[in-house]
Amino acid sequence: MGQDASAGQPTDWRSYGPSPLPKILRGALGAFAEHGYQATSIRELATAAELSVPGLYHHYQSKQEILVSLLEIVYTELLDRSRAALASGGDDPLARFDASVESLLRFHMFRRAEAFVASTELRSLIPENRSRCVALRDEQQEILATTICDARKVYDTVTEHAGDAARALSTMCVGVATWYREDGPLSPDEIVKRYLGFARGLIGAAGQG
Amino acid sequence: MGQDASAGQPTDWRSYGPSPLPKILRGALGAFAEHGYQATSIRELATAAELSVPGLYHHYQSKQEILVSLLEIVYTELLDRSRAALASGGDDPLARFDASVESLLRFHMFRRAEAFVASTELRSLIPENRSRCVALRDEQQEILATTICDARKVYDTVTEHAGDAARALSTMCVGVATWYREDGPLSPDEIVKRYLGFARGLIGAAGQG
Amino acid sequence: MGQDASAGQPTDWRSYGPSPLPKILRGALGAFAEHGYQATSIRELATAAELSVPGLYHHYQSKQEILVSLLEIVYTELLDRSRAALASGGDDPLARFDASVESLLRFHMFRRAEAFVASTELRSLIPENRSRCVALRDEQQEILATTICDARKVYDTVTEHAGDAARALSTMCVGVATWYREDGPLSPDEIVKRYLGFARGLIGAAGQG
Amino acid sequence: MGQDASAGQPTDWRSYGPSPLPKILRGALGAFAEHGYQATSIRELATAAELSVPGLYHHYQSKQEILVSLLEIVYTELLDRSRAALASGGDDPLARFDASVESLLRFHMFRRAEAFVASTELRSLIPENRSRCVALRDEQQEILATTICDARKVYDTVTEHAGDAARALSTMCVGVATWYREDGPLSPDEIVKRYLGFARGLIGAAGQG
DNA sequence: GATGAATGAGATTTCATTCAT
DNA sequence: GATGAATGAAATCTCATTCAT
Structure with a gap:
């Protein structure tokens, strides 16, 4: 209950299959990861x-649309997995914190290139596109801030500066x-x-x- | 008292005046910080x-030489300050650790653009230039690893994984x-x-x- | 009385209904009138x-065939109307002249876009197609020259240079x-x-x- | 007196030397005259x-700037010559009218390509550039309208519709x-x-x- | 060192057109 | 006839770099 897949969401936030990117975006991902967006030509992408x-x-x-499409998919998957991880932590604040962090870590290992490009190429998006992606990223970060705050409450450490x-x-x-x-290694x-x-x-x- | 200048190094690793970059590199720094190396034209630099x-x-x-000149200066200043900070910590492992971290932090605040460009544009260097800069960066990181290791020894926490x-x-x-x-704020x-x-x-x- | 239709020709050269162009050519006409042939893409035409x-x-x-089809229809209609106008002038040279001019004028008002495109895009036709259209245009102009000549004869003004x-x-x-x-206005x-x-x-x- | 050159204006509106266009514009003129602006590539211009x-x-x-530069020169020369012609007509309305028309005619013969391109490619200018050129053209046409009006006054024909x-x-x-x-011929x-x-x-x- | 002029290479993007379905 | 997908060729324009003055 609650862990069953709902509407195509990843059932298990810990398990990673191959990246579900369409071919063009998969190719673009590799090129962007290697040389960066600006240094990648349309020809290379093709x-x-x-x-x-x-x-x-x-x-x-x-070219810009290729980048946004890619980044939106990546940030969305990250957010989905973060939410799933959070939920899997149940009521225990520390478990929720651990799960959030673990999810973030696994994503940055199993979606290494995706995550790398998503963070390095945010600046290459035109403002409108950037703000959409930043919103997704911020939402993810907000989850982390909340779990930090909750975890600290339980262990009576400072609860300030959770955002930092x-x-x-x-x-x-x-x-x-x-x-x-x-x-x-x-x-x-x-x-x-x-x-x-x-x-x-x-x-x-x-x-x- | 430990603050004496040695060989033209900055006397005080905590104090930051204006960036000592030559005019060309200062201009380049601004442009690279704003649009990135690839997206900056020689004309803009001029x-x-x-x-x-x-x-x-x-x-x-x-253009490449401009970038590498800039990054070498930046990484060198960072390393110099890290060494000075380390030395200022005397024999106390925790003080040395604190100083190393503080130095790193201050550099990334007071040399914000420099540090930002140095980390984002490492990839834009040709391999030969990159390795020189990476060597400087690694040396700085090694200082940190050492202080971590030393600090942990004193407080008998795990001393493994200091590199991580x-x-x-x-x-x-x-x-x-x-x-x-x-x-x-x-x-x-x-x-x-x-x-x-x-x-x-x-x-x-x-x-x- | 002189208005009887002959071979599907417009009975009355003065009356203009909506342009009888097939849909594709009507669309092309609008696009060509607005941006010119070269600047109009096949996609716009579609x-x-x-x-x-x-x-x-x-x-x-x-695309070329679309243009030539359009222009042939336009030049043909113009020629047909000119002939009809001429015929309607009966035997009076001045009436024939007036009718020719009036027909030309009305065509360029009521088939404004058609006439405009026909004259501006002649140059966009490949030579073979162009010469067919130019022949039609010249035939129309010949009618005018003849009526000028005839009209002048009657009023004993110079009869030279009718072509000019x-x-x-x-x-x-x-x-x-x-x-x-x-x-x-x-x-x-x-x-x-x-x-x-x-x-x-x-x-x-x-x-x- | 009065015919001496003042500030680089053409002394004699009837005399035409070779077109004083810079090389790039002269080349562009030929290409635009032959194929039109849209159909002329930057490579051809080069x-x-x-x-x-x-x-x-x-x-x-x-490419657009090449076109405006060309057209502005052309319309300016036309306007200058029209003014000179007008002035040369003295006080006689008919002489002024004749001179205006003659000037217009000579320009369209001796600056044939220039005049042809100027009239056919007005539409290829972006609105801002077009309005500047249209203003020059309208000023020239206004001269003509005025001379028509004046000439008609003298010969007591209708003075209406001079603009038409x-x-x-x-x-x-x-x-x-x-x-x-x-x-x-x-x-x-x-x-x-x-x-x-x-x-x-x-x-x-x-x-x- | 500044300037104006120049260039080969290559950037992104669009074109008319075609083909399998 | 409609559709989606594809392409060779070519469009405009910009790049880092150089050279004579």
């Missing part, structure tokens, strides 16, 4: 999508996308473990739970 | 430097450059205070010192 | 015709399509009256008839 | 100017640019003579002077 240049324009009106802590914590987790490699589970330690310490809830 | 285009080429051989913690901590502090504004001192709290918690040394 | 792009190609083999006069006169009437508006009848005055003066037959 | 494409952009910011007559007359003269060839002087006949007839002042 090649990556195994299309001619006008073929690409048949699906998207502009959320931003710091978020930055820390987002940074994982910068260096994580599937074939690196640490397994995702191990990374989650270590970072959860960092995270609890950061909010002043270490040693508990 | 205009920002109040120079003609060939005049600019008189000083730097290429250093990376996480570093990411967190670097992120400050993304949002800090001189006219924002928080003073630099206040930010330092809060983040030092986060930092100590993160490495498991909260409540001490 | 949209204007409420057809898909391949649907449009089902009817016409190319025809061209000048024709240009003058064609120009009406450039500025005439249905909701303008002058009624078609009023315009005809004034221009007939100009025309008679031009050929040296003023004050007569 | 080739005609014996420049590379970016070389062309060094001098003009856009000016437009009709102007159109007629402009049309000369469509067909005039230097190596054609008629000399400029001969054409002027015939068209002056047409013009006087058109305004109802034939047989006089």
Whole structure:
């Protein structure tokens, strides 16, 4: 109850299949991750999508539209998973906090390129598109701030500055996308473990739970 | 008392005057911060430097050279200040840790644009230039890792994974450059205070010192 | 009495119903009138015709074919009406001249867009198509030249240079399509009256008839 | 006195040297006259100017700017010559009328391509540029209307509709640019003579002077 | 060092047209 | 006839860079 899939949402926020991006966006993702949006030409995007240049324009009106489409999908998936994680934490504030952080971490490992591009290329969006994506990102961050606040209440540490802590914590987790490699020395589970330690310490809830 | 200048290094790692960049690099910094390296044209750089285009080429051989010159200066200043901060901490491991973090934070506030461009445009360097800059950055991070390790030894928390913690901590502090504004609601001192709290918690040394 | 239809020709060269163009050509006419042939895309033509792009190609083999089809219809209608007008003038040379001019004028008011496009886009036709249309136009102009010549004979003014006069006169009437508006200050009848005055003066037959 | 050149104005409105256009505009003129503005590519313009494409952009910011620059020069020369012609007519209304018409005619013969492009490509200007050129053209036409009015007063023909007559007359003269060839059967002087006949007839002042 | 002029290469985008369904 | 997808060619324009003066 409550964990059954509703309307195509990911049933399990911990499980990651292959990225569900359409071919063009998958190709664009790779190129943007490698050289950045500005340094990626339409030709590269077309090649990556195994299309001619006008073929690409048949699906998207502009390079900018490709970027927004990609980022909206990414931020939406992140938000969906964050919500699912939050819900899975039940009533225990610390469990909810842990789940939120873990979700953020896993996303930045299993959707490494997506997350990396989403954070580095926000600046490449035109204002209108950017604000839509920033809204999604902020909503996600708000979840984190709330769980921090709640967790701190229970363990009677300071409950102030939850927003600052959320931003710091978020930055820390987002940074994982910068260096994580599937074939690196640490397994995702191990990374989650270590970072959860960092995270609890950061909010002043270490040693508990 | 420990503040004596050594070899032209900044006497006080806490004090920031105006950025000592040559005019061309100062202009480039602004442009790169605003639009990114790729999206900035040589003409914009020349205009920002109040120079003609060939005049600019008189000083730097290429756009790439402008970027690498800028980033080397920035990373070098950061490293110098980190070393000075470290030294100012004397023999107390926790003081050394605090100083390292504080130095990192202050740099990302008072050299906001510099730090932002240095981290976002590393990718725009050609491999050879990039590795030189990465080496400087890594050296700075190594300082942090060492202080973490030392601090933990004293407070008998885990001494493993200091590298991970250093990376996480570093990411967190670097992120400050993304949002800090001189006219924002928080003073630099206040930010330092809060983040030092986060930092100590993160490495498991909260409540001490 | 002289108004009997011959071979589907318009009975009355003075009366104008809605333009009898097929839908595709009507749409093309509007687009060509507004932006010109070169600046009009096949997609615009398809949209204007409420057809898909391949649907449009089902009817016409190319953009060029659309243009030539349109222009041939227009020049043919103009020629037909000129002939009808001429015939309606009976044996009176001046009446024949007046009718020719009036017909030309009315066509350039009531088939304003058609006439405008026909004259401005002749140059956009490939040579083969152009020569067919030019032949039709020249035939029309020849009618005018003949009536000028005949009218002058009667009123013993110079009968030379009828070709020049025809061209000048024709240009003058064609120009009406450039500025005439249905909701303008002058009624078609009023315009005809004034221009007939100009025309008679031009050929040296003023004050007569 | 009065015929000496003042400030670079053409001393004699009847005499035409080679067109004083800068090389780029001269090349553009030829191309626009041949294929029209829309059908002329930047590459053709560059080739005609014996420049590379970016070389062309060094001098003009856009294709549109090339067109306006050209048209403004053309309309300005036409207006200057019209004023000079008017002045040369002294106090005699008919002489002033004749001079105005003759000036218009000569311009459309000796600046054939210029005049042709100026009239056919007005529509290719963006509104702002168009209105500037239209203002120049209208001023020229206003001169014609005034002379018509004055001439008619003297010969007690109708003085109404001078604006209509000016437009009709102007159109007629402009049309000369469509067909005039230097190596054609008629000399400029001969054409002027015939068209002056047409013009006087058109305004109802034939047989006089 | 400033200036004006120039360029090869390449950017994004649009074109007319076609084909399988 | 409609549709969606595709493409080679070409459009306008900008880039980093260079050179003579």
